[in-house]
Structures are given as C-alpha cells and as structure tokens.
Amino acid sequence: MRTAVSGIESAAAQLGTAGGAAFAHAIRTTDRVSKETAVASDGFTVGGCAKGAGMIAPDLATLLVFLTTDAVAEPGDVRTALRDGAAPIWNNLTVDGCSSTNDTVLLLANGASGVRPSVGALTDAVARATEDLAAQVVSDAEGATTALVVQVDGAGSHADAQAVARTVAGSLLIKTAVFGRDPNPGRILQAVGASGAAFEPDAVDAWIAGHPVVERGRVPGGFDPAPVARAMDAPDVVLRVRLGEGSGSATAFGCDLGYDYVRINSEYST
Numbered sequence: 001m002r003t004a005v006s007g008i009e010s011a012a013a014q015l016g017t018a019g020g021a022a023f024a025h026a027i028r029t030t031d032r033v034s035k036e037t038a039v040a041s042d043g044f045t046v047g048g049c050a051k052g053a054g055m056i057a058p059d060l061a062t063l064l065v066f067l068t069t070d071a072v073a074e075p076g077d078v079r080t081a082l083r084d085g086a087a088p089i090w091n092n093l094t095v096d097g098c099s100s101t102n103d104t105v106l107l108l109a110n111g112a113s114g115v116r117p118s119v120g121a122l123t124d125a126v127a128r129a130t131e132d133l134a135a136q137v138v139s140d141a142e143g144a145t146t147a148l149v150v151q152v153d154g155a156g157s158h159a160d161a162q163a164v165a166r167t168v169a170g171s172l173l174i175k176t177a178v179f180g181r182d183p184n185p186g187r188i189l190q191a192v193g194a195s196g197a198a199f200e201p202d203a204v205d206a207w208i209a210g211h212p213v214v215e216r217g218r219v220p221g222g223f224d225p226a227p228v229a230r231a232m233d234a235p236d237v238v239l240r241v242r243l244g245e246g247s248g249s250a251t252a253f254g255c256d257l258g259y260d261y262v263r264i265n266s267e268y269s270t
Contacts, residue, residue, distance in 0.1 A: 063105070
C-alpha cells in the first residue's frame with residue numbers, strides 16, 4: 001500500500017497541461033509510435049490518444065482510448081457522443097480477429113472553452129477524432145505494412161453492410177492478398193458470401209484502389225491485375241464493395257497480415 005500511495009503522490013506532483021505526449025507514449029505496448037489527435041470545431045476542441053496494435057477485433061479488444069474535450073456538455077450528451085460518434089468506428093476495426101477483456105474508451109469534458117455545442121456537433125467532432133485515431137491504429141498494427149479501408153454500399157440494411165465490411169476487413173485471405181499485392185477477386189467474393197448478409201451474387205461489384213475487380217459478380221472482361229497490384233503498393237488501400245441497389249452502407253478499418261505479425265506474437269509473452 002505504501003508503494004502504491006507513494007507512486008500516486010509522485011505522479012500527482014507531475015500533473016500539468018503539457019503531459020499529453022508523455023501520456024500517449026506511456027500507454028504503448030507493442031505500438032511502434034504514439035497515437036494522438038486533435039479536432040478543432042466551432043469554438044471547442046476534441047483531442048485524445050489511443051493505444052493498440054494487436055489483439056484488436058470488432059469487440060474492441062486491447063484498445064485504450066482517451067478522448068477529451070473543452071466543450072461544455074452534460075453527462076448525457078457526452079454519453080450520446082461517445083455511443084454514436086466513437087463506438088461505431090471502434091467496433092468496425094479489426095487487426096487480427098482476436099478480442100480481449102480490458103477495453104476502455106473514455107470521453108472527458110471539462111467545459112474550459114465555455115462553448116456548449118449541440119449534441120450533433122459534439123458527436124461529429126468525436127467521430128472525426130476517432131476516425132483519425134482508428135486510422136493510426138491500423139497503420140501501426142503489429143506486422144502490418146498496409147492499412148485497409150473497406151467501404152460497403154448498396155446493402156439491403158445497415159446490419160448487412162456492417163457484416164460484409166467486418167468480414168472482408170477481417171478475412172485472412174484478403175489480409176494476405178493485400179500483403180502480397182494480389183488483387184484476387186475470388187477472395188473478395190468468398191468473404192462477402194461468408195458474411196451471412198443477404199445479397200444477389202450477380203449484383204456484386206468491387207473495386208481495389210479504384211480499379212474494378214468484380215463486375216456483376218464476375219471478373220471484368222480483359223481484367224489486368226498488374227496496374228491494380230501497383231496501386232496496392234501504398235500505405236493505404238481502399239476496397240469498395242457494392243452489393244446492389246439497397247441503402248445500407250458501412251465502413252470497416254483493417255490492415256494486411258505480414259510475416260512480422262507471427263514474429264512479434266511468437267516472441268511476445270506475458
């Protein structure tokens with residue numbers, strides 16, 4: 001107990017307004033870099049940091065996320081902004097499909113700006129800050145070389161779009177194809193089919209980095225994988241899927257799966 005109290009007293013003595021970067025660094029584990037963000041809105045700011053590189057799946061997993069704002073906001077408004085602005089993004093992020101038990105996403109408001117934004121404005125700022133942090137997480141994922149954004153449109157419902165986006169982003173076959181710069185249409189169709197979503201196979205279109213790789217459920221005539229492979233040799237790749245003419249849409253964040261993921265997790269022990 002004395003050791004704990006002494007540590008708390010020592011930490012409290014070092015509190016200040018310039019400790020954000022040190023805090024973001026201190027929460028790292030296998031993260032290669034710190035992850036911080038700040039989003040300026042109409043008279044107020046939402047900032048924060050995150051920790052996470054592995055054991056990350058749509059159930060949050062080993063993520064620690066700390067968001068702060070100087071907006072004036074009631075507890076109920078803060079909960080709404082966190083639920084509607086942050087949770088949908090973190091719950092559509094996957095690195096390796098492995099979840100954990102020590103997830104934390106906090107949003108703290110101190111009112112220092114004196115500005116009381118609408119719940120919608122606060123939620124939008126929280127979402128923008130969260131998207132930035134999510135992009136940093138997948139870019140720094142264990143063993144990853146490429147961040148992957150999966151955009152699904154034309155689904156019969158949001159739930160179906162979300163199921164497809166999560167399944168495609170989490171597919172090991174797609175992750176390894178992205179790592180190998182292999183624009184493999186069959187792997188995309190396999191993941192869409194494995195999602196459990198309702199769709200017509202002959203209505204599916206897909207693009208990788210803006211290049212069509214599936215048209216009406218088939219490989220396009222004269223398909224040349226070479227320019228697509230070159231476009232995939234980038235830090236970020238967007239994989240877009242259109243299921244049909246529905247209004248459901250969703251976005252998932254992921255990454256490729258490289259050799260270093262096996263090395264890191266075979267050497268890492270707790």
